[in-house]
Amino acid sequence: MINTSFISNIVYGVTIDWSHFTPWTSFAGGLLIGIAAAMLVLLNGRVAGVSGILGGLLTPRPGEIGWRFAFIGGLLVAPALMRLFGTSVFPRIDASFATLVIAGLAVGIGTSYGSGCTSGHGVCGISRLSPRSLVATASFMLAGMATVFLWRQVA
């Protein structure tokens, strides 16, 4: 049984989920992400691509270790900072443990072969108008949308 909303969306246009739509806080968060990427490239001369920063620690080179751990440390500490301002970071994670393992493997392997993820390609690469990053971003977005669509058919 195929999901008919897919067809109605094509015919009548997309259905917006207004109840969850948060344009302004999402835009503000995006500005902060941009500022953080600006800080890393202007201060350290490095691209803020999370998968690349993490993956680089698996083949450590001299002078390329400290800043990587420091950046990841900042990511890990961010929830504690938010807690000081009364915001708890504990979102609901619906995926089962098995799904998380498969998804994690796919993300680790995919970002390694694809040389980047949402931050490195989607934010920094598109900011640099890199053709590789534009193609990569289109590829993972379309693959993500197709996956969610197919998942909705079976789950």
Add this chain to the structure above:
Amino acid sequence: MSALGAFLAGLVFGVGLILSGMTDPGKVIGFLDIAGRWDPSLAFVMAGAILVGFFAFRLAGLRARGFLGGAMELPRRRDLDARLIGGSIVFGIGWGLAGFCPGPALVCFGSGQDKAAVFVAAMLVGMLAYTIAERTRGASAAA
């Protein structure tokens, strides 16, 4: 000094991810669910980030070094290949399955969520598998 700069950048990045909604897998899947009830919020995350990033990377392109030292290292490749596209598709499948990409997964791991820890561990195994595969490939190419 350069480590302090990187730490602050990571901290601001993490706060931005939390504020934007990227650390909520349900919201990410809502964005990818274009055929269902679509939540376009995450397009506004990209718009905000790229608005700042566009000017930052233009300025970075004019400099040989970062302000705290360290050579300016910007990617120079412009070719498209199967590894880039295939890898990105595999990444997108994983992203759609769990609603996590690397940055938000690390942030949720930092808040002590066991499910995020499972995802991060599997992601590291995937990265390690790539590293080993490339080393084997390099060794057989050299032999």
